[in-house]
Amino acid sequence: MxxxxxxxxxxxxxxxxxxxxxxxxxxxxxxxxxxxxxxxxxxxxxxxxxxxxxxxxxxxxxxxxxxxxxxxxxxxxxxxxxxxxxxxxxxxxxxxxxxxxxxxxxxxxxxxxxxxxxxxxxxxxxxxxxxxxxxxxxxxxxxxxxxxxxxxxxxxxxxxxxxxLDAKFVSSLRLKPNTQEDDHGIYIVDLLKDDEKVGFLALELHTSRINIAAIEVDEEMRQSGIAQSALRQIATYVRKHFKDVKVITITLYGAHNEFRAMCTHSNFVETSATEHYVMFEKYINY
Structure with missing residues (x-):
């Protein structure tokens, strides 16, 4: 058959x-x-x-x-x-x-x-x-x-x-620039699942580096793999919208931050860690 x-x-x-x-x-x-x-x-x-x-x-x-x-x-x-x-x-x-x-x-x-x-x-x-x-x-x-x-x-x-194939990945997730203007160097990226907004990323631009300042997912969607799918797609998004950026960084605060394993599984590399925070980075032009 x-x-x-x-x-x-x-x-x-x-x-x-x-x-x-x-x-x-x-x-x-x-x-x-x-x-x-x-x-x-x-x-x-x-x-x-x-x-x-x-x-x-x-x-x-x-x-x-x-x-x-x-x-x-x-x-x-x-x-x-x-x-x-x-x-x-x-x-x-x-x-x-x-x-x-x-x-x-x-x-x-x-x-x-x-x-x-x-x-x-x-x-x-x-x-x-x-x-x-x-x-x-x-x-x-x-x-x-x-x-x-x-x-x-x-x-x-x-x-x-x-x-x-065992990892959660949301096939219908799309990353789309938020059209709202921001005067503080913060770029909001809407997370759309089946064309409905389910969260956002906040990006800080620093010349050739961009930092993910926040990842927010609607409470009822937090166990569905939205955040990890967004982290896997972010390199492609940054290449398209920020031509001069070469590295993406994330700083997580707190000893048991829920995003730590998620960053590792999305090809971010841990660069330093203390009792209070962990820093990750991912080079996107290789």
Missing amino acids: VYQTQFEDLIVQEFEECYREAVEQFELSERQQIYSSLPKDVLDEALEDPHRVANIARNHEGEVVAFFVLHEYYQHEGYDTPNHVVYVRSLSVNEAFQGHGYGTKVMMYLPQYVQELFPDFNHLYLVVDAENEAAWNLYERSGFMHAATKEEGPIGKERLYYLD
């Missing part, structure tokens, strides 16, 4: 032969083919391998707009990752359907799809070429964390990204 599920206006499912023609007609620009294989070049190999699952995404009109392979137990050359993992491979959006947000939607809901398709796996990995900034920004926004960098991949420097 072919597994499929719907996310917003997309149906994501395992490949079926009735979609072969659409997949084989898939087109990518020459530059995109540097970063990702054409689906027709990897489809049969995936279908013949019991550890790979070929998948497609269809829009509300039934058109195949995206393709990707999920590869269990895969080991990418040059990285020491656990054996019991799933890798995302050959992910692409058909050139004819690019610019409609399909790639973003696939990535935002990919963790949920993988959990349903591979319930016994909790480690999800992917590798991206370092030059493909648009891709790794999207992966970070989707909750993936940079785990390692390899200087010499097939076409140059590449990055390994990792997502813990």
Whole structure:
């Protein structure tokens, strides 16, 4: 039985032969083919391998707009990752359907799809070429964390990204600038879940550094993973809105601050600690 599920206006499912023609007609620009294989070049190999699952995404009109392979137990050359993992491979959006947000939607809901398709796996990995900034920004926004960098991949420097499928992540969370003016160097970022405001971040700009001064989530939403999802997405947000910023910092006060583990799990590094506070930082231009 072919597994499929719907996310917003997309149906994501395992490949079926009735979609072969659409997949084989898939087109990518020459530059995109540097970063990702054409689906027709990897489809049969995936279908013949019991550890790979070929998948497609269809829009509300039934058109195949995206393709990707999920590869269990895969080991990418040059990285020491656990054996019991799933890798995302050959992910692409058909050139004819690019610019409609399909790639973003696939990535935002990919963790949920993988959990349903591979319930016994909790480690999800992917590798991206370092030059493909648009891709790794999207992966970070989707909750993936940079785990390692390899200087010499097939076409140059590449990055390994990792997502813990057991961690809470809110796929529909969006970070949006608050339009209210502030005269004190404080920038408010609204946290929107399903287009409803559920909290905010307060950011202090200091030339090439930005400090997260506050994280506030509506009381009824505090156990749903909103805060950690916001921390995972903040690097992408800052790159987009603050071009000169190179590092994000957070200072937590109190010995048992609830955000301490959350910062660590979001790739912030503890730089100093005292009895009264802990300081974290995260470099975002690497």
